[in-house]
Amino acid sequence: MAxxxxxxxxFFDLLGIKPKALVGVFLLKLVFGxxxxxxxxxxxxxxxxxxxxxxxxxxxxxHASFRxxxxxxxxxxxxxxxxxxxxxxxYYHRMTHMQLAFYTGYPNDNAxxxxxxxxxxxxxxxxxxxxxxxxxxxxxxxxxxxxxxxxRHFPRKKWAMFGAVYLLPTTLFWSSGVLKEPLLLLGIGLxxxxxxxxxxxxxxxxxxxxxxxxLGLLLLTKGYVVQCMAPGIAFLILxxxxxxxxxxxxxxxxHILTIALIFAGPLLSxxxxxAEIMADRREAFYDVAKSSGAGSVIQIPDINQSSDVxxxxxEAIVITYFKPWPWEWNNLLYxxxxxxxxxxxxxxxxxxxxxxxxPAYSLPIVLFGLSFVLVFGxxxxxxxxxxxxxxxxxxxxxxxxxxxxxxxxxxxxxxRRFPVIRKxxxxxx
Numbered sequence: 246m247a248x249x250x251x252x253x254x255x256f257f258d259l260l261g262i263k264p265k266a267l268v269g270v271f272l273l274k275l276v277f278g279x280x281x282x283x284x285x286x287x288x289x290x291x292x293x294x295x296x297x298x299x300x301x302x303x304x305x306x307x308h309a310s311f312r313x314x315x316x317x318x319x320x321x322x323x324x325x326x327x328x329x330x331x332x333x334x335x336y337y338h339r340m341t342h343m344q345l346a347f348y349t350g351y352p353n354d355n356a357x358x359x360x361x362x363x364x365x366x367x368x369x370x371x372x373x374x375x376x377x378x379x380x381x382x383x384x385x386x387x388x389x390x391x392x393x394x395x396x397r398h399f400p401r402k403k404w405a406m407f408g409a410v411y412l413l414p415t416t417l418f419w420s421s422g423v424l425k426e427p428l429l430l431l432g433i434g435l436x437x438x439x440x441x442x443x444x445x446x447x448x449x450x451x452x453x454x455x456x457x458x459x460l461g462l463l464l465l466t467k468g469y470v471v472q473c474m475a476p477g478i479a480f481l482i483l484x485x486x487x488x489x490x491x492x493x494x495x496x497x498x499x500h501i502l503t504i505a506l507i508f509a510g511p512l513l514s515x516x517x518x519x520a521e522i523m524a525d526r527r528e529a530f531y532d533v534a535k536s537s538g539a540g541s542v543i544q545i546p547d548i549n550q551s552s553d554v555x556x557x558x559x560e561a562i563v564i565t566y567f568k569p570w571p572w573e574w575n576n577l578l579y580x581x582x583x584x585x586x587x588x589x590x591x592x593x594x595x596x597x598x599x600x601x602x603x604p605a606y607s608l609p610i611v612l613f614g615l616s617f618v619l620v621f622g623x624x625x626x627x628x629x630x631x632x633x634x635x636x637x638x639x640x641x642x643x644x645x646x647x648x649x650x651x652x653x654x655x656x657x658x659x660x661r662r663f664p665v666i667r668k669x670x671x672x673x674x
Contacts, residue, residue, distance in 0.1 A: 247271065247382045257389055259396060261403050270411045271385055278377040278421035288577070298373075300355065301423050303340040304362025305371055310336040322360050357465040358425050376423045384420040384427035390434030391644065394441050398607040399652055409647035414581035416644060419637050426640055429466045433641055435459025441610070444481050470641060473624060476500050477616035484609055496612050503620075508551045524548040527628050534631050541579075541632035543568065548627060561626025562619065565639050566646060569632055582636045592650050601655035611652055614645040 251257050251271060252264045259267070285297035310332065311318035317332035327333045337343060342355050362376060369375030388410050395406040410416070419426045439456025442448045463471050479499035487495060510517025527548065534542050545564060546557035567586050569579045603611050621642040629635045 247378060247385075250382070251385070256386070259389070259392065259403075260400060261396075262407065266407070267385070267389070271381060274381040274385065274417060274421040275378065277417045278381050278423075279374065281418060281422040282373065282377060284577075296424050297422050299342050300358045300425075301362050301373060301376060303342050303359045305366060306336055306340050307359060307363035308366035308371075318363075322363065324356065354425055354466050354468075357462075358428060361428060362423065373423070377421070380423050380427040381421050383431045387427070387430035387432065387434030388416070388420070388644075390438040391430075393438055394610065395648055395652075397441075398603075398610050402651055402656060405651040405656070406648060409651055410644055413643060413647065414585045415636065415640050418578075418581065419640055424637075425466050426637065428462055429470065429641065432459045432462030432466060433470065436463055440478070440481075444485050444609070469624065470621075473621040473642070474617050476503050476620060477613040480616060481609055481613055489605075489609075492608060492612075496616070500616065504555060507554050511551070520548050520551045520554050523554065523624070523628050527630065530628065530630050530634075543630055543632050543635075545630045546627055554623075554627065557627050558619075558623035561624075562622035564626035565622040565635060566618075566643065568635065573632075578633065578636070589647070589650075592647065592654075595659070596650050596654050599655040599658050600653055601658075603652050607652065611649050614649040614652075618642050618646045618649070 248268050248271065251267050257264065257267055282297055307318070307321050310321055314330075314332045317330050317336065320326040320330045320333040321336060327337055340359065343359060344353070344355070365376050365379050368379070392406060392410045395410065396403055399406055420430055421427070435455045436459030439448065439452045439459065442452055443456075460471075476499040480496045483495035483498065484492060506517060507519045510519055511521070527545070531542070543564070546553065546560055548554060548557065566589065569583045569586070571583045571587065573579060573583065621639070625635060625638055625642075629638060
């Protein structure tokens, strides 16, 4: 059914890319999804500790409440009235991960994925790999929405953008399992596709529901991603208001305001004590890593005052996007991540020697991507001291990092320098 939708649903119509290429990606994602489940079954076999199963198991429990009391199921799905329903409370206390290990300041993303699994169980009847197929398809929708945005601006680099969106090892692995990442990518894709259509005055009534749904998923899965996008979103809104004039002023203004809020925020509200909040979450991560025996704890910069958030940013960005280094291959899952990092270094070096400024009409999306990459990197590299978690968390920003690197690289000069690449491009163009 999923393959049929990819072939015949107009949403998957991409200029210059045949449906069979997307079907190939989907089948590849299924291989990675089944492989991830196998890894968490035979290697990381703590079913309550591994993300691949713990949310699924709780989702099965939540779904079971429907047979006993549809009303209790509704209370558990909405989070409203649980304490007044004895049946709902019984199932709530049996679920082991409905509550977060520590307060994050964002909506409970554990509850989001557990409830998504409970709904999917109506289709799967409890068969795990049906969930794998559904999650792979949901992430395909989100990734395809992101690719649609990129192809609008870089149609001549369609295969580079195709690779940046679909084929990174981090994306193939972490967006293909029954995890939070597929729902996150679905939210990012739907929201940004609608938002960019609004920016370019292409928004229609049929975009309203997907855009709201995407934003809702973003807030319910990884609310901090919206915060990391906020300066870039503000830049795009300013660009739309002033008709594309004073582009770099529009870009700098929200970022300068963000930096100002880091210093002035503590004087305005407890909720704006950015440095203190980041330090607290950093310590919470260390505590969880220690209690769970995580073997991939790394040293990240200390945060003692507001200025540290800015001064630590360059080191934090390097930690986010370039760790693990090849000499840190002490875990099976780090090998593809380290190889991916080496490829990123190669691409960035290529960009240095073959830089080409994107056309004016493409600058807004490049600057938006740059903003998201830098803000996300500066945040994650100062808050997440667990390498295994960091490799996953950077997934959405990594897609944009590769995309803007390819967007700003002079492919024509590269093809002239390396005729083999030119021949391949001509064959597949």
